[in-house]
Amino acid sequence: MNLFTKYSRISNILEGDLEHLSGSYVPDSFPHRETEIDHIVRVLSSILRHTRPSNILIYGKTGTGKTSTTHYVTKMLSEASSDGVKVCYVNCQVYDSPYSILITIVNTLSESESDMIPPLGWPLDRIYSELISRINRRKGFYLLVLDEVDKLIEKNGGDSLYVILKVLDDSTVSRTSLIGITNDAGFLDGLEPRVRSRMNQESVLFTPYNASDLRDIISFRLNGVVKKNTVTESAVNLCAAIGAQEHGDARKALDLMRIAIEIALREGREQITDEEIYQARDKFEMDVVKEAIKTLPLQSKIVMLSSVVTQELNSKLMVTGEIFANYRNICAELGFMPLTSRRVSDILSELEDFGLLSATTKSMGRYGRTRFISVMGQLDLFKKYILEDENLSMFRGSKVTRQSRFENVVDSRKQENGNLEKRLSEIADSEIQKD
Ligand SMILES: Nc1ncnc2c1ncn2[C@@H]1O[C@H](COP(=O)(O)OP(=O)(O)O)[C@@H](O)[C@H]1O
Ligand SMILES: [Mg+2]
The missing domain is CATH 1.10.10.10 (Winged helix-like DNA-binding domain superfamily/Winged helix DNA-binding domain)
Incomplete structure (x- = not known):
């Protein structure tokens, strides 16, 4: 028998793309986040009335949907506004100095390739004035999203945030706002009062999901990815229970489900049961350890x-x-x-x-x-x-x-x-x- 036959059977499990369960895929609805989404939408909707929205601080534990709902809402906002809202999303874990963040912002405002400024070599005050003039030249609103913003403060101190807030204020037309996202709202305590109050003019808390929330989320995300009845109800519940143990982490729950499906596919199994979820959990934990040791x-x-x-x-x-x-x-x-x-x-x-x-x-x-x-x-x-x-x-x-x-x-x-x-x-x- 050909060694590959076992693995080449058309899957009885999938009917869609397994990638849709991965962290980077943004779904078109978020069960159990309706209230939070509505809150953010209400604040940002002032853009449609041509007034500057308050700055927003979104906080809550990892895997509670902060990043993906923000992507989702800001995308909708861009679609809804006639004169175009420019959204700049910066992950402060990756761009971790005020310098690199300002350059990223300037470059999102570039109209062409030749407008782009180099990652190194420009003095900060030149970047600063270039940024303000670009913001002022624009007609539409400008929305800056700083994800994992606590990392910025941790590495550079509160002044870095002050510099960025100042850019937003110094642009004369006042059409810029900030959304900060963090899983550690404690970072606010270390900020100067003037920075702190600017940072969270509105704050939105993403509470941890419980097991029943997670069950709905997993089922929703499985829709269109796997065929009906291939994942047992008990397997969904187990996955939800494990995610709930980890401070209501939807990412962990969805990752486990994805790995369990991969295991079933690889082994040519027809169903995802508790057993596959347990195997996925062991693999998940081993992968984390392996990665930790390797680096x-x-x-x-x-x-x-x-x-x-x-x-x-x-x-x-x-x-x-x-x-x-x-x-x-x-x-x-x-x-x-x-x-x-x-x-x-x-x-x-x-x-x-x-x-x-x-x-x-x-x-x-x-x-x-x-x-x-x-x-x-x-x-x-x-x-x-x-x-x-x-x-x-x-x-x-x-x-x-x-x-x-x-x-x-x-x-x-x-x-x-x-x-x-x-x-x-x-x-x-x-x-x-x-x-
Ligand atoms: N209510 C929800 N409905 C559907 N998927 C969700 C929901 N909440 C979180 N997710 C998914 O869980 C994963 C983690 O969410 P994410 O936004 O990255 O969390 P955070 O930024 O709070 O750490 C993502 O894949 C996201 O799409
Ligand atoms: Mg996030």
């Missing part, structure tokens, strides 16, 4: 590798010193210059921030505090992903050692609970003497 700097990968092999040799609890000792062993084996223990300790904290490691600090009485570390996930998979780095592919673990201190910990865990504290103190003690 680590080399030294962080070595520290991670040391954590994995140290834990492989033993059980749960590791102390920094043990990971550091094996880190040095690995560097020696592969011919890398090791970092200082202080740097390794910083890297361990970063890995903890990424959720790859977990650490608990215990007080060791007169010895101060000691950090105990463990790897969060399947060791063999972690190791496989790390060793995909060609700089590390020669790793054999020939110098990795199991340290005697560690057995103290393991032994102590086998003993009565009461002894644990004391044993840990001894271990901390031996660490200190070694230093």
Whole structure:
């Protein structure tokens, strides 16, 4: 039999484009967001009456539909207004300085290719005056959308937003407004009052979806993509329940459904049931981990590798010193210059921030505090992903050692609970003497 036959059957599942479930596809309706959409539309509708709309701040957790409803509403607005509204959408995670944002805005106002200004080389005041003159030359309204606007403030401080708001105000004709989108409205607290009040003249909160909202959203989005009855009701409910657990995240729920459908297609299955959703969830989580590991700097990968092999040799609890000792062993084996223990300790904290490691600090009485570390996930998979780095592919673990201190910990865990504290103190003690 030809090896491809199994995969080439025309799908019994799909009737439309699976891409329609992806994050970048903007649907033509948003169940359970009617109120929020109406609020935004009411504010922006003053454009149709030729008056400047208030600035709007849209806030709510990730996956609650902020970005896609904004795209949807502003597109409708452009269609509805006779003299053309220019909408400029900027994601501040990508364009993260006031400089690059201003250039992007100027360039959306270019009439031709030759109008475009280069990404580097113009001084800020020249960009500024060019922008104001371009805005003033235009007849229609100008709407600036700053998505993930908290990232802008985080990296550049509140002044950056002030600069941008000032551009909007300095254009004499006053036909510009700002929509800010954020999943962390806390950034407002750090702003000067004058910037803050300008920023949220109107604010619209996107509340988290509950499981029943998500069920409607998933069913709606499946329409036209899959044939009737190919996704079981129970699978939709499960997907919705998982999304609801993650702070009502529609993106996560839709991603899971899409991956589950891909699994069913690949395996030639006829239906999407709970099983496919569970498989999708495992794959999703693994993909996130894989991506996180792949993008680590080399030294962080070595520290991670040391954590994995140290834990492989033993059980749960590791102390920094043990990971550091094996880190040095690995560097020696592969011919890398090791970092200082202080740097390794910083890297361990970063890995903890990424959720790859977990650490608990215990007080060791007169010895101060000691950090105990463990790897969060399947060791063999972690190791496989790390060793995909060609700089590390020669790793054999020939110098990795199991340290005697560690057995103290393991032994102590086998003993009565009461002894644990004391044993840990001894271990901390031996660490200190070694230093
Ligand atoms: N009410 C809804 N109806 C249909 N799809 C939705 C709804 N809310 C969110 N989505 C979809 O969920 C995904 C995440 O939404 P998004 O707008 O990116 O969220 P946010 O910007 O708040 O993080 C997108 O694919 C979006 O189309
Ligand atoms: Mg968004």
